[in-house]
Amino acid sequence: MAKLPLQFRLNGSDRATFVDPASNLLDTLRRGLGDFGPKYGCGQGTCGVCTVLVDGEPQLACLTLAVSCEGRQIETTSGMADGPNLHPLQDAFMDHFAAQCGFCTPGMLTAARALLAKNPQPSREEVVEAISGNICRCTGYEPIIAAILAAANAPGARRA
């Protein structure tokens, strides 16, 4: 099948590649462009470990056709830190033991990042709602919720 050209911005850099028309964004990021931040967990939009931001909106990369991202801004956890300076959410996740195996962490951070960008002072219920599409099998969620609430009160948390 003929491949199609595709260009978008990934974590602030222009990227170009060729994809199968049926390729999803997850395979394109991971296998095509080498960004292993988003993970494969289910391939059917139920676990949230592939969550990325498309023009600031959280989307499940496994259910997003790559060609639909032409010209868009894609952001993943790999580009979340500002050089050596971690995003306040990343600091808060470290401080609150909000990761155990680490596999759901990129998706969790992305979902939380989208939340704080829109709602800098979320309630606990709003945090729970924001990560309700992200499955974690290790932590029981409480440390993750605590980390997101703490980050919301930290300086610089609204940085997208």
Added chain:
Amino acid sequence: MATMEMRKDLFADERDDNLNVIGKGVQRQDMPGHVTARTRFFDDHAFDGMLHLKVVRSPHHHARIRAIDISAAERAPGVKRVLRGADVPVNKNTLLSLINFGKDDEPSLAVGKVSYKGEPVVAILADSEAQAQAACKLVRIDYDPLPAVFDVEETLKPGAPVVNETYPGNYFEYHERFDHQKLRFGDVERGFAGADIVMEHRYQMSPIEHAPTETNGSIAAPEQNGRYLVHSCAQGLFFALGTTAKIVDVESNQLHFIGGTVGGGFGGKVDSLTEPLAVLGAMLTGRPVRFVLDREEEMLYGSPRGAERIYIKDGLMRDGRIVARHIRSYFDAGAYTRLSSYAAIKCTAHVPGPYWIPNVASNIYVSYTNRCPSTAMRGFGVTAVDFALEVQMDRLAEAANMDPMELRILNAYRDGDMKPHRRAAKNTALVECVQVAAEKANWPLSEQAKRASSLIGGGAGERSQIPATQLDARGQIGRPDSRNGPVTQVLPAGTSRIAPSKQPVMEGARDGRATPTQVPRYEPQRPVAPPPQAYQPAPPPYQPAGSYSPPPAYQPASPPPAPPVAPAQPQHGAVRFSSVFGTRRR
């Protein structure tokens, strides 16, 4: 960081208080990688020219394979190689053969028959995952369905379909010949006879899928020095390496395993489900090979925690003391052994729970059924029996009209108490755990229960003694033909060890070729041996909770008189705890 309460008042003299880490929050070394997405899981590696492996799975629970036609699949677009059982160098393995425990019983790719729905039969290597999946649909397998068995007790009955030809009785053979792992301490029947209340209940635990967010998988790639690089999700990396080396028949130093980052395991990543075929594929094609289960495969065919059925029969005095406990448990291995044989040993090591009981007997079976093979999961072998034991404890408390917390404190092990495994309990702490839990829950305890201590009363009198122990017929406890037979032999009081058999458990299993040591094998006497559920309740008969039998004369804790000692006979496995760990003392 969350803070942890350190109770300095408990066991203060058993502990140095110059702790540098415990009780303090310390950053984990892998955390920066996790929050920056720099942690590399097995699938986070790029290889040029990587092939994708997918397997064709059995749609039947139990079926004979008449024929396999791979011709159409081989011609499908992108397909580079199709593997069948004959392509696997050592196509029969059992995980614990690495420690010489058990017989090789599980093929990497089924030959001749399939024993569970989802069993891999054919593997396809193609340029893309989609091509491999498409080619899987082109494989034609002619099956002849066989009757299947799914119940852990039904499968042990005469005439049940044979699930696993390596174990034709449908049970794992302990010590090469016994159908279950046995524990005997004192005389449970005498204990029941002297009890005020006898209660038996049945407990059932379901299988549980670990459901890690990262599915099982691995990537194998040829290095340029005759070795193979393997990125693996394995929880036991060297276990996976040894298993793979055996199955693909290479020296272990030809395999370079990289792992350590596991995207959730919980026990479900110890089975080497993908590494052997990925390495074999890399060897046969010269290309990197990625074999990853998709979510459906992980949920349906990633091995679960095994289901267990547990029967507990207890003899209880009105004052709350448990005087006898009999446990019969069936661990559902599924179609192949994997780690279930070990689960039953752990279960045996755990009974009768953290309680001092003078008369204990347990029979723990590993049953084969036409289900997905089960494996490790978080305390497997112990968790289910603990669930059963603690529900039973609540029922006993109700029957004795006692507070359940106090019943536990009353019966808990104290330091120095002799366990049925012939070792004294030490560093016990259940009493204190219950006291603290009651305090936290504002649960009122009597002054007597509050004053109880793990350090007081343990090992007093009979509590430190190994009682005379009733064995089964011919002293060869656990033989299928004798498990309902009359008691004919007594292990003298104080006996703590019987010389283990000089026969090795297994010879030459490492290369997967040598035959097991020949030991006398039990031939099933179908008409004679009643099914195991025909357990004969001893007098007094089973009494439902609440309807008490008339209490016999109350007998303060005096041990039953020791029955006459039978002449010493050669014994096998009577008190030896297990082939694997039993005769070693750490």
